[in-house]
Amino acid sequence: MxxxxxxxxxxxxxxxxxxxxxxxxxxxxxxxxxxxxxxxxxxxxxxxxxxxxxxxxxxxxxxxxxxxxxxxxxxxxxxxxxxxxxxxxxxxxxxxxxxxxxxxxxxxxxxxxxxxxxxxxxxxxPVTGLAALQILDQLAAVQAGYEVLLNGATGGVGMLALQIAKRRGASVTAVAGPAGATLTSWGADTVLDYTKQDLTRLSQRFDTIIDLSDKLSFAAAKKLLKPRATFVSTLPSPWSLAASFLHNLFSAQKHRILILKPTAQGLADLAALAQDQLQxxxxxxxxxxxxxxxxxxxxxxxxxxxxxxxxx
Missing domain, CATH: 3.90.180.10 (Medium-chain alcohol dehydrogenases, catalytic domain)
Known part of the structure; x- marks a missing residue:
């Protein structure tokens, strides 16, 4: 073979x-x-x-x-x-x-x-869908009414997370390059072009920020978070895992890091979403x-x- x-x-x-x-x-x-x-x-x-x-x-x-x-x-x-x-x-x-x-x-x-x-x-x-589910349901516990900033929204995880977050009842601001303008058709409430908009100057504050681009640091994201909110990043390293653990002991603004943990139930949930017209x-x-x-x-x-x- x-x-x-x-x-x-x-x-x-x-x-x-x-x-x-x-x-x-x-x-x-x-x-x-x-x-x-x-x-x-x-x-x-x-x-x-x-x-x-x-x-x-x-x-x-x-x-x-x-x-x-x-x-x-x-x-x-x-x-x-x-x-x-x-x-x-x-x-x-x-x-x-x-x-x-x-x-x-x-x-x-x-x-x-x-x-x-x-x-x-x-x-x-599987990988993108399980990552999106784990971020939204376990790491960030996104609920109806949450304001979510999704940075790097045109990748596989981003485009699935956008749809699933909307199904959870969240309001989603999607950040992407010029090609991201079409993300409104995928459910985004607001689309920001990072080549024209400096995220650190946004006046809005979010319940959840998900960085899928590996370009938005927790230090930069903190000022965009509400007092009790969650930042999720997707690139684990020994240093980032240790730093986030120590930070989370003392702050209501949490830094969670995705470590993908596949489960049979997660795959079954994805199959159900696919049957229910998930794009x-x-x-x-x-x-x-x-x-x-x-x-x-x-x-x-x-x-x-x-x-x-x-x-x-």
Whole structure:
């Protein structure tokens, strides 16, 4: 089977399509024929070596976290799925491996693919959707009437978080570049162009600020927060985790950091949202042979929403 791997840290040129044996499965595992896998910012942070403390430095490494496909084989302990089922899910965040013709997963890693969405849309949903749910429901506990500032709203997480926050009854101010003007059609109450608007000069104060761009620091965001409010960032590091922990002990303005914790229930919730007309922002689709181009364009910010790679 084909699999994307790399033997050293670097840019997208380190990514190679290699032939590998089809993996075997254990008692409680499933072999899934991958139809599509999506690109996430964590992918290039890993292959560039920016997350060595979490990913380690042993090679070869694989790439790709979330996927959709069809169950090809089940172990004797599997009870919820059978051969031929269409599914979507995700692998270990720091090990990856979804960009391959086959992946091995457990029942807790996957959920039935909603019939109302394509394999490409399903592959784009797990990481971004679970991140959006975790931020809104667990880290920030967004409720009806909350005023939310969403910085970096045209990415995959942002465009899903925007829709889900509106479903929770929040008022959302979305921050993006010039291309973000269309975010009103996704539900944004207000859209700000960061190339024209200095966020630190806003007079409005927010219950929740979510920074998906990694460009708004907590120090800068504090002046935009209400006295009891939450700032959420999405790039964990040992230093930021320690600093936020100490800060949160003494302040009503909380700094929460997303560490994605996938759950089977979360995938089921995403499937239900997809069935209920959640828009899934798939912007570009590539084949496996174009994997370097796909990562190059996406990592440079040339793609709004999600990029998906098909493996048929």
């Amino acid at each position: 084909r699999k994307i791997q790399y033997d050293r840290f670097g840019d997208e040129q380190v990514l190679e399509v290699r032939e590998q044996p089809t993996p075997t499965i254990g008692k409680n595992q499933l072999l899934i024929r991958v139809k599509a896998a999506s690109i996430n910012p964590l992918d290039w942070k890993l292959y560039r070596g920016e997350m060595k403390l979490l990913s380690g430095s042993a090679f070869p490494k694989a790439v790709g976290i979330d996927f959709s496909g069809v169950v090809a084989q089940t172990g004797p302990g599997v009870t919820r799925f059978q051969v031929g089922d269409a599914v979507f899910g995700l692998l270990d965040t720091f090990k990856g491996g979804a960009l391959a013709d086959y992946v091995v997963a457990t029942e807790g890693d996957i959920a039935p693919k909603p019939s109302t969405i394509s394999f490409e849309q399903a592959a784009a949903l 899934i922002p798939v912007e570009k689709v590539y084949n496996l042979a174009s994997v370097r181009q796909a990562y190059r364009e996406t990592s440079r910010g040339e793609v709004r929403g999600k990029t998906v790679i098909t493996l048929d």
